[in-house]
Amino acid sequence: AQTVTQSQPEMSVQEAETVTLSCTYDTSESNYYLFWYKQPPSRQMILVIRQEAYKQQNATENRFSVNFQKAAKSFSLKISDSQLGDTAMYFCAFKGSGGSNYKLTFGKGTLLTVNP
């Protein structure tokens, strides 16, 4: 079974600075997908970014980018130019690509606070 570990329960950053959230995972599959979701106080789950394991290039979405290290099974999220609206829980998630791998497996989350 796949597991996803987020070792930082809480982090804080000053507005306009850069912060990196860590995620590691365990799987025996060679192809899979990794995601970061944001959950603001409204509790809506918002898809931030996706990475396919077969792609060597790290995904980027505006101020959000990932550092995907397949051999180390590491998938960190970098937020540049942090904004107050980035304050939220951030969840790392894994999805297999074969067979009946429909489900997302989530980590426990990291609570990010952006301070003015």
Added chain:
Amino acid sequence: EPEVTQTPSHQVTQMGQEVILRCVPISNHLYFYWYRQILGQKVEFLVSFYNNEISEKSEIFDDQFSVERPDGSNFTLKIRSTKLEDSAMYFCAYKGLSGQYFGPGTRLTVT
């Protein structure tokens, strides 16, 4: 904006009662999922649904749970006899271009 809505936004029920949570797609989607999130904990997969059939379910999704799409539009999650530990946010999600997109959730409180 999510392409599914969920009703109700908040449901309070007594232990042992049946509840039905609804997910209403705005656009045509084929794959749907239900997840739950107990307060302060991680999001957990319950069930996936494709072409009017369950395609995968977790160990949480026991006989107390059922899903259906009765009218080809609304996608429902039924809990037959609620327990205190069923109190959680319940999210419907659909498969989109980049991954799974979540609805706004239903907060279920069992008293």
